[in-house]
Amino acid sequence: MGGTFNPIHLGHLMLAECAREELLLEEVWFIPTGCSYMKTERQNGTGAMPSPRQRLEMTELALKSNKRFCCLDIEINREGSTYSYETLEELGRLYPGHRFYFILGADCLYTIDSWREPARIFAACDIVAAVRGDSPLEEMEAEAARLREKYGARITLLPFRNLEISSTEIRERVRNGKGIRYMTPENVIAYIEEKGFYCE
Ligand code: ATP
Numbered sequence: 001m002g003g004t005f006n007p008i009h010l011g012h013l014m015l016a017e018c019a020r021e022e023l024l025l026e027e028v029w030f031i032p033t034g035c036s037y038m039k040t041e042r043q044n045g046t047g048a049m050p051s052p053r054q055r056l057e058m059t060e061l062a063l064k065s066n067k068r069f070c071c072l073d074i075e076i077n078r079e080g081s082t083y084s085y086e087t088l089e090e091l092g093r094l095y096p097g098h099r100f101y102f103i104l105g106a107d108c109l110y111t112i113d114s115w116r117e118p119a120r121i122f123a124a125c126d127i128v129a130a131v132r133g134d135s136p137l138e139e140m141e142a143e144a145a146r147l148r149e150k151y152g153a154r155i156t157l158l159p160f161r162n163l164e165i166s167s168t169e170i171r172e173r174v175r176n177g178k179g180i181r182y183m184t185p186e187n188v189i190a191y192i193e194e195k196g197f198y199c200e
């Protein structure tokens with residue numbers, strides 16, 4: 001499961017657990033992005049924003065209590081922009097006996113075609129896309145069918161609850177002096193407070 005994880009929150013954790021349970025996955029590996037080419041400079045470690053390494057640290061804190069979850073630093077250690085296809089191909093080389101499933105939120109199913117080298121992404125992994133209330137199943141089925149047809153993609157749609165929580169909301173709440181308790185684990189909140197992230 002890739003993401004900016006700025007910061008990680010219960011939506012990410014519940015989606016990972018749901019995918020693990022439904023697809024009988026051995027483990028879920030969280031891979032925080034490096035300097036994502038899709039996010040703005042503000043998100044890449046300036047001002048009160050965490051650096052890639054600090055986003056990884058927050059993610060590690062959140063995963064501590066689940067031995068089937070772990071966090072990889074392969075994207076944050078790569079120079080320059082990081083692309084999902086490179087990461088997935090690297091995982092394939094490093095772990096040739098493994099089968100990889102790329103866990104995504106519904107929003108990503110609609111944009112993945114415009115990511116760098118989509119054909120190589122689909123060749124390197126199976127896609128697991130969360131179906132949520134705000135993205136109707138029929139629309140997602142149609143998009144999945146289109147991607148299967150165009151790329152031979154292997155895509156599983158995963159029914160998932162509508163959990164209205166995003167990293168954007170957490171950052172905004174902190175900026176506005178509001179609490180974020182129960183939106184992300186306590187140890188992540190403590191780390192955010194200690195470092196003064198998102199306050200500006
Ligand atoms: P931001 O608000 O900064 O865009 P985000 O909350 O969307 O952050 P990301 O790190 O961008 O988090 O997302 C990583 C992955 O988790 C993506 O595939 C995204 O679709 C998925 N995701 C994020 N929030 C949720 C949620 N509440 N429910 C299900 N999936 C989610």
Ligand code: MG
Pocket residue numbers: none
């Ligand atoms: Mg997002």
